[in-house]
Structures are given as C-alpha cells and as structure tokens.
Amino acid sequence: MILDLHTHTEEYSPCSTISLEELILNEQKYVDGIVVTDHDHLMNEKVAENLSGKYGFMILPGVEISAKDIYAHILAFGIKREIRADLGIGETIARIHEQNGVAIAAHPLRYMDQLDRNEWKDVDAIETLTPNCSMEQNAEAREIALEWGLPQIGSSDVHKSIMIGTYATQFNKTITNIDQLNRAILQGDTKPVALGRKSRH
Numbered sequence: 611m612i613l614d615l616h617t618h619t620e621e622y623s624p625c626s627t628i629s630l631e632e633l634i635l636n637e638q639k640y641v642d643g644i645v646v647t648d649h650d651h652l653m654n655e656k657v658a659e660n661l662s663g664k665y666g667f668m669i670l671p672g673v674e675i676s677a678k679d680i681y682a683h684i685l686a687f688g689i690k691r692e693i694r695a696d697l698g699i700g701e702t703i704a705r706i707h708e709q710n711g712v713a714i715a716a717h718p719l720r721y722m723d724q725l726d727r728n729e730w731k732d733v734d735a736i737e738t739l740t741p742n743c744s745m746e747q748n749a750e751a752r753e754i755a756l757e758w759g760l761p762q763i764g765s766s767d768v769h770k771s772i773m774i775g776t777y778a779t780q781f782n783k784t785i786t787n788i789d790q791l792n793r794a795i796l797q798g799d800t801k802p803v804a805l806g807r808k809s810r811h
Contacts, residue, residue: 717747
C-alpha cells in the first residue's frame with residue numbers, strides 16, 4: 611500500500627497553489643491514500659471521513675506544525691486538537707505525544723544544516739525523501755534516521771500539482787485509519803519510494 615503522507619491545499623496553506631479537490635483527483639492516479647497536512651491547520655476528522663466517502667479514496671487528517679521560529683517543521687498524525695506554532699521542537703513533540711499522536715521531522719535539513727539530537731530525541735520518524743530537499747539533503751536525512759534507529763517516510767509535500775506523484779511511503783499492511791497508520795510508522799513498516807510521476811491508473 612502506498613500513501614502520500616505530506617500534502618497541502620491552498621485553502622489553509624498560503625504557500626500552496628492547489629485546491630483540495632485538485633489534490634485528491636490527482637493523487638488518486640499515483641497512491642492509495644493521502645494525509646492532508648496543511649500548515650498549522652488540522653483537518654477535521656469528519657471532514658476527512660466525508661471526503662473519503664465522496665471520492666472513494668482514503669483521506670486522513672494531519673497537520674504540519676511550525677516550530678522554533680518556523681525553521682523546524684513537524685508532521686503530527688493522530689491528534690485531536692491543534693497545537694500552536696512557534697513552540698520549541700521538544701515541546702511541540704511532547705504536546706503531540708500528549709495526544710497519543712506521532713511526530714515526524716518534515717524535510718529536516720531544508721532550513722537547518724544539522725539536527726540537534728537533544729532537541730529531536732523524542733521524534734518518532736524522519737522524512738527522508740521529499741522534492742523540497744536536494745538529493746544530498748535527503749541522503750543526509752537517511753543517514754541520520756539510520757544512526758538514530760528511526761523509521762523513514764517519503765512524501766511529495768505537495769504545494770503545486772507538478773509535485774504530485776514524486777515520492778510517497780510504501781507499507782506492507784493495509785491501512786484504513788489514522789490509528790493503523792501511526793502503528794505502522796512506529797513499528798517501522800515504512801519504505802520511502804520514488805514514484806517517478808508514473809500513473810498507476
């Protein structure tokens with residue numbers, strides 16, 4: 611099963627130029643489901659559920675939280691309440707865990723030259739394949755994940771339609787809800803994959 615775990619829409623992410631409907635219709639060509647992770651905006655669970663039914667395509671709610679003066683971005687899956695931006699990295703991760711959510715370092719070397727292990731010691735996984743980082747930055751992120759013994763994810767980090775179908779995450783088990791997704795990530799059942807923008811349908 612292949613999922614795109616990091617996507618944005620123009621409705622709630624000012625840096626995105628793709629509508630929610632355009633995102634869903636295009637993602638369906640490449641993956642089995644998506645997590646919508648707008649910047650500092652958590653999609654309502656019922657909205658995600660209704661959209662999944664409408665399009666016959668799995669849509670799960672998530673959020674990309676801006677931490678540490680926006681230079682550290684953390685994906686949160688499985689939380690019920692929004693967490694405010696601009697907290698420290700450790701505090702943001704702690705608040706995600708307080709809600710039994712999973713915290714993932716998004717494009718970790720995009721804005722920073724290195725990751726401080728003390729700051730990131732409680733993160734659950736690292737995004738190591740993303741079009742918003744160079745191949746060198748992705749490779750370095752993979753090295754960090756391996757050194758720290760953390761699961762890795764890949765995603766398109768969609769902000770415009772051309773980014774869809776670039777990278778995603780492959781899972782061995784079928785996932786139908788956010789709890790199953792979080793469990794799979796924590797168990798390390800993740801494999802970042804390059805899709806090459808090749809439609810599967």
